[in-house]
Structures are given as C-alpha cells and as structure tokens.
Amino acid sequence: MTAVARYAIYYTPAADTALAEFGASLLGYDAWTGGEREFPSEIRDAVPDWTELTGDARKYGFHATLKAPFALTDARGEAELCAACASFAAAPRAVPLIRPVVDAISGFIAVIPGDASPALQELAAAAVTAFEPFRAAMSPEDRARRKPDLLTPRQRDHLDRWGYPYVMEDFRFHMTLTCRLSDVRRRPILSMLQDRFAALELSTLAIDRIALFRQPSASSRFSIIGSWPITTT
Template sequence: MTDFPRYAIYYAPAADAPLARFGASLLGYDAWVGCGLDFPREITDAVPDWSELTADARKYGFHATLKAPFALADARTEAELCEACADFAATPRTIPLIRPVVEAISGFIAVIPGEASPALQEFAAACVLAFEPFRAPMTPNDRARRKPELMTPRQREHLDRWGYQYVMEDFRFHMTLTCRLSDERRRPILAMLQRRFAALEIATLAIERIALFRQLGASSRFSIIGSWPITGK
C-alpha cells in the first residue's frame, strides 16, 4: 500500500501567470489554492464530457513532472524537503528556455517544448538526483501498478533505480491537459486548445522555478505547499 502523504517536485508557472490560469481553468482546479474552478463555457459547450477527459490530470494540478510523486524516506521530514528545495533553487544553474506549444504526446494533449532542449533535460535530471535521498523505496504493489512489463529495458532500469520510468534519457517535459484520446476525438479538441493557447501569445517560457506539491491521501488532489525561483547563472 502506498504511504501518504506523497510529495512531488514539479514545474508550475507562477500563480498569476497567464499559463497558470490557462491550465487551471482547463483542468478545473487551482493547485496554488487547492480549490476547484468552473470550466470555460466555450469548452464545455464544445465538449460536454470535458470533466471526464480531464479527471486524471485534475488530481495532480497543472504541472510538468521533474521528480515524480514519492512518499518520504524513513527519518526524512517535510521541513527537510522544503529546505532541500530552497537549497536546490539557490544553487546557480542554467534556466531552460523553451518555445511552448500545445500538441499531442502519447495520445494526450499537453503543453510541450516546440524543440528539444538539452538544458531542460539537464535541469530535470538534476532534480531527479537532488531529491532522490528523500524518496522512500517503491512497494511491490506500486511497482506493479507502473506495469513494468510494458516498458523498455531502460525504462525498467529507471523505474527500479529512480522510482519512475520517464527520467534521464526518457524524460519528456509535458504539462498535461487531457487524458489519452482516440485520433478522432483528439483532432478537434487539439485544434480548439491550440487556438486558446495562441491567444496567450507566449513566445518563450522560462522554467525558472520549482514547486513542491503534496497529496494527503489517495482520494486527495495534489496542492502546492511551496515554490522557489531558480537562481540563474
């Protein structure tokens, strides 16, 4: 059985940023304040089952995974994890810049980089390494739920080493907006979301902060309990 609370290190735009409002409104949940939001009327008029299509993403809040959810290792505390987040953010490092686009990724619709970013890959890997000492080992049930039989050999190695398969070479930055959709359903929804995103006129996005999310129980949504701006170099 998974232990709670669980924590995750995510990228989340600042609470008042247009991208944060875009994502929160589409998911119907604001992780900054931990409360539900009404969906845009245009969305629910066009897609009546929008709430169902975003149910899984809503549980986690609008984010990009850097260190996937984990229970705290024995003898580690939330206060120590917060201190480690502050230390990580205070260490000068290159702040990745991406051109964000709304596209399909593995059948989902998400905000992703328009081009590959070595700096972003390096940043994500640094997060995985820095916060690994805080992660409790996976339970056998947790591992089984990840369905390792469907992974590549390298992904299984990542799962067993880091508790999550999509890290290091297999990391793909994405801020999820929907569940996995069939091609037929995805095309019109993708076009609609691309139009809404284009209206924000976000030419570049700096991945300039980390956020600590916490989930109190299996039925709870993740919420933000701390955010730290990255010190650039």
C-alpha cells in the first residue's frame, strides 16, 4: 500500500527560542530538524518512564493545532498548500498575545493560555476555514477513530464538517507535553514542569507564526517543512 502523507497547520515557536528548546528537550524530538533530542537528566531521574509518557506527543512535535492533520485532496499539491500558507500569513490580522502557563487539560499536561483570548480563537477558526479546500474527505475508518459516540452533538457536527471535532467554539489552544495521566501521577509531574517552565520567565507569548508540518506515512513523525510569520494589522 502506498504511504499517504498528512499535513497540519500548527503554531510552533521559532527554532531559536527558549520555548522551542523547552518543548523539544521534553519531548525528545525537534520537529525543526527532525532529529532526536536527549531528555534533561533531571527529568529522566525523576520520571523513569518519561519516554513512554511523551510517546504520543513526540510523534507530532511541540506544537499547538490550528488545522488538524489531513491528507491532501487529489486536486491539490504540496506546493499549492505552501503557497496558501504564505498567503494566509501575509493577510494582516491581530496577532494573539497570551499568558502561557503549564497546566492540565483533559488529563494531559500542556502549555496553555492562562486567560481567554478571542483573537486566538479567531486565528484558529480562520485557519480551519482557509485550509479546508485542501483536506481530503475523511474515511469511515478515520471517523470511527475519533469515537463520535463520545462527542457532543456539536463536536460530531464539527467532525463531519471540518474533519476534526475540536474546532470553532470547541477549540482549546494547547501545546502537549505528556499523555493523559491519573490525578495521582499527574500532580508531581505537573509541579516539576511548572517549575521548569517558570525558569523561562515567559510572561507573554505572541502566536505570531504558522508552520506547515508533514508526516510522510502513518508510522512517521511530523516535521516542519515551512514556517511563515503572521503579518500584523
């Protein structure tokens, strides 16, 4: 069977930033280079199964989803998608500013906004809409993997309309660091990661770029093939 590449429109911090280093080192993978990274020794010592706890997040690289992974429709190609990314980023818009914090979200640990951000919601909704013409129709198997019976009616509508349930009103910005953890397991790990994040002294974060990630096959990791700064209003 021929491997089918998937693409995703994500936010990810610029490669030379402290936040990018924070995420890549914790996940053990740098999506900018496609290379492995050593976990910090203190993380390995404190959490011996850290490799397993970050396995799913490692596959995608350190990111926040704007347009969830999709295969290209037959009518569109990668070069055209890159051009659309450049065009989207060049359209002047408000660049969201958030207060980033490390906290739990649905049992996962992630970097999330400390406060609501209407501008961030608008950016994500615009990305979902703008790149929809590139998305191939979802297969019944892909739909089933989203466990639609466990979704709300609105999320099922989003799944069928946009190929992903957590968009528009259900969008929640997050840059995942771990898998879902029990409360008992999560508490000490969360405290450790919060202390590590505090050392960055990152009081505000501009969501000022989009990146195009590509996954060559289902068994591959995503890596960055293009990045575009957002033009401010």
